[in-house]
Amino acid sequence: MNLTLRIWRQSGPEDKGRMVKYQVDDVSPDMSFLEMLDVLNERLILAGEEPVAFDHDCREGICGMCGLMINGDAHGPQRGTTACQLHMRQFSDGETIDIEPWRARAFPVIKDLVVNRNAFDKIIAAGGYITAPTGSAPEAHSVPVAKANADSAFESAACIGCGACVAACPNGSGMLFTAAKVTQLSLLPQGQPERYTRVIGMVDAHDEAGFGGCTNAGECTAVCPKGIPLTTIGRLNRDYLAATTKQGDTPGT
Amino acid sequence: MDLFTEGDPIADTRAPDGPIETRWERRRFEAKLVNPANRRKMTVIVVGTGLAGGSAAATLAEQGYRVKSYCYQDSPRRAHSIAAQGGINAAKNYRNDGDSVHRLFYDTVKGGDFRSRESNVHRLAEVSVNIIDQCVAQGVPFAREYGGLLDTRSFGGAQVQRTFYARGQTGQQLLLGAYQALERQIGLGNVEMNTRHEMLELIVVDGKARGIVVRDMVTGEITTEFADAVVLASGGYGNVFYLSTNAKGCNVTATWRAHRKGAYFANPCYTQIHPTCIPVSGDHQSKLTLMSESLRNDGRVWVPKVKGDDRAPRDIPEDERDYYLERIYPSFGNLVPRDIASRAAKNVCDSGRGVGPTKLGVYLDFTDAIDRLGRKAIEAKYGNLFEMYERITGEDPYEVPMRIYPAVHYTMGGLWVDYDLQSTIPGLFVIGEANFSDHGANRLGASALMQGLADGYFVLPNTVANYLSAGPFEKIDGSHPAAVEARRDVEDRIQRLLAVDGDRTVDSFHRELGQIMWEHCGMERSEAGLRKAIDEIRALRDQFWQRVRVPGDGEGLNQSLEKAGRVADFFELAELMCIDALHREESCGGHFRAEHQSPDGEAQRDDEHFAYVAAWEFTATGEPSVLHKEDLNFEYVHPTQRSYK
Numbered sequence: 001m002n003l004t005l006r007i008w009r010q011s012g013p014e015d016k017g018r019m020v021k022y023q024v025d026d027v028s029p030d031m032s033f034l035e036m037l038d039v040l041n042e043r044l045i046l047a048g049e050e051p052v053a054f055d056h057d058c059r060e061g062i063c064g065m066c067g068l069m070i071n072g073d074a075h076g077p078q079r080g081t082t083a084c085q086l087h088m089r090q091f092s093d094g095e096t097i098d099i100e101p102w103r104a105r106a107f108p109v110i111k112d113l114v115v116n117r118n119a120f121d122k123i124i125a126a127g128g129y130i131t132a133p134t135g136s137a138p139e140a141h142s143v144p145v146a147k148a149n150a151d152s153a154f155e156s157a158a159c160i161g162c163g164a165c166v167a168a169c170p171n172g173s174g175m176l177f178t179a180a181k182v183t184q185l186s187l188l189p190q191g192q193p194e195r196y197t198r199v200i201g202m203v204d205a206h207d208e209a210g211f212g213g214c215t216n217a218g219e220c221t222a223v224c225p226k227g228i229p230l231t232t233i234g235r236l237n238r239d240y241l242a243a244t245t246k247q248g249d250t251p252g253t
Numbered sequence: 254m255d256l257f258t259e260g261d262p263i264a265d266t267r268a269p270d271g272p273i274e275t276r277w278e279r280r281r282f283e284a285k286l287v288n289p290a291n292r293r294k295m296t297v298i299v300v301g302t303g304l305a306g307g308s309a310a311a312t313l314a315e316q317g318y319r320v321k322s323y324c325y326q327d328s329p330r331r332a333h334s335i336a337a338q339g340g341i342n343a344a345k346n347y348r349n350d351g352d353s354v355h356r357l358f359y360d361t362v363k364g365g366d367f368r369s370r371e372s373n374v375h376r377l378a379e380v381s382v383n384i385i386d387q388c389v390a391q392g393v394p395f396a397r398e399y400g401g402l403l404d405t406r407s408f409g410g411a412q413v414q415r416t417f418y419a420r421g422q423t424g425q426q427l428l429l430g431a432y433q434a435l436e437r438q439i440g441l442g443n444v445e446m447n448t449r450h451e452m453l454e455l456i457v458v459d460g461k462a463r464g465i466v467v468r469d470m471v472t473g474e475i476t477t478e479f480a481d482a483v484v485l486a487s488g489g490y491g492n493v494f495y496l497s498t499n500a501k502g503c504n505v506t507a508t509w510r511a512h513r514k515g516a517y518f519a520n521p522c523y524t525q526i527h528p529t530c531i532p533v534s535g536d537h538q539s540k541l542t543l544m545s546e547s548l549r550n551d552g553r554v555w556v557p558k559v560k561g562d563d564r565a566p567r568d569i570p571e572d573e574r575d576y577y578l579e580r581i582y583p584s585f586g587n588l589v590p591r592d593i594a595s596r597a598a599k600n601v602c603d604s605g606r607g608v609g610p611t612k613l614g615v616y617l618d619f620t621d622a623i624d625r626l627g628r629k630a631i632e633a634k635y636g637n638l639f640e641m642y643e644r645i646t647g648e649d650p651y652e653v654p655m656r657i658y659p660a661v662h663y664t665m666g667g668l669w670v671d672y673d674l675q676s677t678i679p680g681l682f683v684i685g686e687a688n689f690s691d692h693g694a695n696r697l698g699a700s701a702l703m704q705g706l707a708d709g710y711f712v713l714p715n716t717v718a719n720y721l722s723a724g725p726f727e728k729i730d731g732s733h734p735a736a737v738e739a740r741r742d743v744e745d746r747i748q749r750l751l752a753v754d755g756d757r758t759v760d761s762f763h764r765e766l767g768q769i770m771w772e773h774c775g776m777e778r779s780e781a782g783l784r785k786a787i788d789e790i791r792a793l794r795d796q797f798w799q800r801v802r803v804p805g806d807g808e809g810l811n812q813s814l815e816k817a818g819r820v821a822d823f824f825e826l827a828e829l830m831c832i833d834a835l836h837r838e839e840s841c842g843g844h845f846r847a848e849h850q851s852p853d854g855e856a857q858r859d860d861e862h863f864a865y866v867a868a869w870e871f872t873a874t875g876e877p878s879v880l881h882k883e884d885l886n887f888e889y890v891h892p893t894q895r896s897y898k
Contacts, residue, residue, distance in 0.1 A: 124433060147401065
């Protein structure tokens with residue numbers, strides 16, 4: 001099939017940026033979206049033009065490196081799918097496709113479709129862990145975990161940190177990302193001692209990094225390639241409320 | 254010209270002797286310690302943030318060393334360990350099915366086709382149990398039974414259920430555990446994290462590894478970084494084949510640059526071709542996607558009995574199907590090790606019985622398992638993998654059998670290390686897939702995660718301390734002649750790549766190199782093929798330096814330039830892989846030489862002549878490498894012809 005692409009080109013953080021139109025012909029429906037961009041880039045290089053910079057790595061939907069706004073949808077039209085796993089059979093011949101970077105205050109553009117997502121790492125560094133220095137762990141079976149809790153924790157832990165939630169949010173909020181980690185760790189017995197300091201640390205880091213507030217618009221969960229549910233944000237809010245009243249306490253004490 | 258020369262054998266691997274189950278304990282006791290106050294004065298550079306590098310950086314920082322960590326991705330959480338699906342082995346024996354440290358040790362040595370070091374493998378099996386404890390304490394959400402205890406499953410090459418898992422995303426969950434421990438240390442100011450940075454050279458001063466040259470991939474700035482020890486955890490080199498299950502950015506540059514600076518490269522020809530990947534769909538293919546080996550627990554592999562049978566799989570009656578793994582290997586069936594399953598798939602396809610549009614595929618069929626366990630149970634176990642398959646192929650594996658074909662997945666070879674995980678350059682440690690040490694000629698499923706975390710959490714922090722007990726070493730900075738030279742080499746190389754301004758893209762060269770390697774140094778190798786490959790690689794490498802076109806400049810983000818540097822190193826590695834494969838006149842594990850097979854087509858080892866590690870020393874570009882042999886002695890697991898029948 002033949003496609004018209006309109007791609008955001010921006011040479012660096014200082015450049016204003018603009019949409020540029022490209023024609024790509026003979027696209028196979030079995031190509032992934034990124035393979036289609038590879039074809040374009042090969043052609044641009046041979047024509048003496050600068051190829052389009054975009055982030056990608058594993059190309060199997062798990063590393064979270066790729067992230068494109070495709071026709072205004074984070075990761076494109078197919079639900080539960082990262083841009084690297086989106087295949088061209090989802091598009092039709094003759095279509096015009098708009099491709100833009102994530103746009104959010106906390107994710108400044110580096111070049112073309114590449115943005116800086118270090119803000120996510122800062123949120124994790126502020127509490128998204130269980131303090132368990134190497135070698136200090138008790139025998140794994142000493143604390144049973146109810147299967148339902150382990151399964152729910154896994155569901156939240158499946159977050160790949162791609163940032164689609166932020167890009168889709170009208171407020172540029174990173175609350176779904178933050179809540180996914182808070183939920184995972186607060187569902188596990190190992191996560192209890194730091195449960196309340198964690199949520200406060202992470203929410204503070206989230207706000208400091210320039211993410212907007214959450215107004216429960218729900219756009220985040222709709223575009224999340226791993227289907228992280230909105231209920232995680234409810235859980236974060238409950239923990240946050242509890243934490244502000246009993247900061248420093250550990251549950252059960 | 255001869256392809257290589259032979260040098261002195263490697264006499265000392267620094268492994269303690271005595272009963273094997275006491276060796277690691279003895280080594281730890283004999284290792285010198287560093288007093289906590291002195292640890293703050295010492296810096297360790299860690300390159301790579303996967304399971305090995307992430308866990309090592311976090312643990313060294315916990316212990317009080319100053320750590321500088323580097324990764325090419327935009328976050329340490331994205332290293333390719335994240336894509337490991339199936340699970341992690343540990344000798345917990347929670348199933349009471351006869352497992353033990355000794356059995357895991359035995360299975361791993363046997364699975365590696367008797368080409369690994371007993372002492373290392375035993376240590377790996379010993380610490381495997383600590384890894385599970387550590388990960389559970391970090392909040393890794395492993396699969397659990399209804400009683401709240403950990404679930405396990407079977408994996409290839411073992412008859413016990415010792416594989417712990419988190420649905421089909423075990424690597425992701427283990428990596429995020431290590432990443433979170435690392436982020437904690439970053440937050441505490443103990444680790445300086447450098448994302449989007451690529452190591453392009455090693456700095457060696459007075460025979461010791463003392464630093465690296467890195468390029469900031471965003472600004473293009475090249476800097477020299479110094480430390481008392483350097484740890485490479487930069488992964489494997491499967492991308493030399495262009496198409497592999499590795500991430501697009503995975504590369505050999507860090508280890509290859511260290512090799513050129515004096516670190517021996519061991520067993521480069523040992524590559525693992527994974528049997529269950531989604532087949533290639535066309536020329537546009539940029540990477541291959543693995544379908545976890547765990548699928549072979551419930552899926553049955555088959556092809557039509559008759560060549561050229563083009564009927565839809567559902568229309569082929571049961572008695573006209575050949576469940577060839579169950580037929581040839583009745584005791585392990587669909588769970589034979591990876592090298593054996595891959596070659597069997599190749600053989601049935603070579604005989605004209607392959608399926609799918611390219612005929613390079615076999616069926617992996619879940620009909621029986623769905624009938625037996627119900628669709629819901631299969632969904633719970635493999636749901637995400639089935640969805641991934643459908644997204645890529647457009648076919649629903651609940652209704653139509655999956656089509657799979659082998660693909661390059663893992664490299665057992667890597668930089669040579671001693672028992673302490675130290676390379677032949679003092680102060681340069683190599684961990685995880687980047688080293689060669691534990692998997693012999695074939696890695697068993699769910700053992701890569703085990704090794705990465707064993708090295709990073711439990712082995713390296715002990716052995717690196719022993720080395721650093723002699724530190725801190727003399728302070729050096731960017732004006733040191735060794736640093737100036739290393740930096741200039743990097744800058745010259747970048748300018749050379751940019752200056753060619755030819756008429757072919759980097760990717761076109763990489764694809765062509767990959768085809769040569771897949772054809773002649775892939776699942777089956779022969780003397781004639783390997784000789785041909787060496788000539789073709791050399792010719793193509795010359796072409797590369799005359800015709801490659803790298804657009805833009807070195808001043809900012811330039812993804813073509815990054816790729817060009819990596820592909821240039823792959824060219825050099827590819828030649829060494831072929832030479833290693835050519836010199837090893839036997840078949841073992843993932844290295845299958847057409848000339849060396851039993852009458853029924855199984856790999857035929859030659860223990861009398863080849864029970865050694867081939868460690869290659871770099872001399873000069875275009876000059877023959879020097880082969881150093883490390884003899885392998887088997888005191889506990891007696892080498893036998895591997896049989897999974």
